[in-house]
Amino acid sequence: MALFTLENISVAYNKQNILQDFNLEIEEGKFVSLLGPSGCGKTTTLRLIAGFLESNNGKFLYKGKDYTKVPVNKRNFGFVFQNYALFPHLTIFDNVAFGLRLRKASKSEIEKRVASVLEIVNLRGFEKRYPKELSGGQRQRVAIARALVIEPDLLLFDEPLSNLDANLRENMRIEIRRIQQELGITTVYVSHDQEECFAISDQVAIMNKGIIEQLSDPATIYNYPKTKFVADFIGFKNFIEFENRTIHENEIELSKSGFTFIVQKNQANTESDRKIGAIRPDNLVIRPFQELVNPGGNELPGKVKIRTFLGRSYQYIIETPIGDFTVNQEMLVPYQVGDEIILEFPANKMVLVK
Numbered sequence: 001m002a003l004f005t006l007e008n009i010s011v012a013y014n015k016q017n018i019l020q021d022f023n024l025e026i027e028e029g030k031f032v033s034l035l036g037p038s039g040c041g042k043t044t045t046l047r048l049i050a051g052f053l054e055s056n057n058g059k060f061l062y063k064g065k066d067y068t069k070v071p072v073n074k075r076n077f078g079f080v081f082q083n084y085a086l087f088p089h090l091t092i093f094d095n096v097a098f099g100l101r102l103r104k105a106s107k108s109e110i111e112k113r114v115a116s117v118l119e120i121v122n123l124r125g126f127e128k129r130y131p132k133e134l135s136g137g138q139r140q141r142v143a144i145a146r147a148l149v150i151e152p153d154l155l156l157f158d159e160p161l162s163n164l165d166a167n168l169r170e171n172m173r174i175e176i177r178r179i180q181q182e183l184g185i186t187t188v189y190v191s192h193d194q195e196e197c198f199a200i201s202d203q204v205a206i207m208n209k210g211i212i213e214q215l216s217d218p219a220t221i222y223n224y225p226k227t228k229f230v231a232d233f234i235g236f237k238n239f240i241e242f243e244n245r246t247i248h249e250n251e252i253e254l255s256k257s258g259f260t261f262i263v264q265k266n267q268a269n270t271e272s273d274r275k276i277g278a279i280r281p282d283n284l285v286i287r288p289f290q291e292l293v294n295p296g297g298n299e300l301p302g303k304v305k306i307r308t309f310l311g312r313s314y315q316y317i318i319e320t321p322i323g324d325f326t327v328n329q330e331m332l333v334p335y336q337v338g339d340e341i342i343l344e345f346p347a348n349k350m351v352l353v354k
């Protein structure tokens, strides 16, 4: 059952719609990321869930109750933001205890709970220090402890790791996932870092201009993007807008400008509106030029237009009669700019998107 649901939510700033008829359902105990390019509405969605922002219409249901008008301080949600927002003049103990004091918890209750969350984030012994005496990663852990100490029903993260360096980010994201799983807290996590979201989430919502284009587990999004936007966002750089599509028993036949392509059939790609082929640069194959082995079937004649060195592989831009394609290929003796080649499209590597 869904823990909370956003139903037909709209939010506008200066009469411009940021979220429109926005829908999202999150199950209890799940870690869900909102991922998308800058300005697509991720933070707006999080602020709305938190209660910092009201929607123009639509509903926010929490455990089946209408929470649309429930103010921030009546929602028992914990937040962790990008800039930690610790109080510089308070010790770590007092920073973490802050939310409990606001709730008028007893002294012994405060001591017990602060000790317990500092244990969870591995910061026992740091109680008397001040934020300026901690590293960036430690400060971020204090911020997490502060969000956890109120025993929140929901944990909300907004780009919590973006101020940390790459190594620390990786450690902290594992830490965040460990804590979330240990406590089983439903979590919504905003980031524009694809790797980060894919690594730690049960589900990822890919957002574009105020709507969710796809909400699935990371592997499904990675392997079976639904739309051209999602495919492009996660690295399928090559697209073919097919003119014709015929569904056979085990495969789908597509064509463009007289060239035919076969794609293996699956549940998703038989949907009627899937007519755009998408393939990752790593999955295209370049062969030396010869006659087409399978004329018109998953092969195109091409010419190397640009070559760049990526370290592990070379990246080629290949010019073909139906457009340019990007290919990454590992080889000792690379092709040269101007070489005539054959470009292969393996039938099990092309997905169909709308």
Ligand SMILES: Nc1ncnc2c1ncn2[C@@H]1O[C@H](COP(=O)(O)OP(=O)(O)OP(=O)(O)O)[C@@H](O)[C@H]1O
Pocket (backbone or CB within 6 Å): 013, 014, 018, 036, 037, 038, 039, 040, 041, 042, 043, 044, 045, 192
């Ligand atoms: N208070 C505001 N007043 C006016 N426009 C706003 C306000 N807050 C956000 N916006 C606009 O709303 C859009 C969505 O903003 P939002 O912060 O939700 O995006 P985001 O996906 O979180 O982006 P980023 O990854 O850059 O943080 C942006 O175009 C932004 O300029």
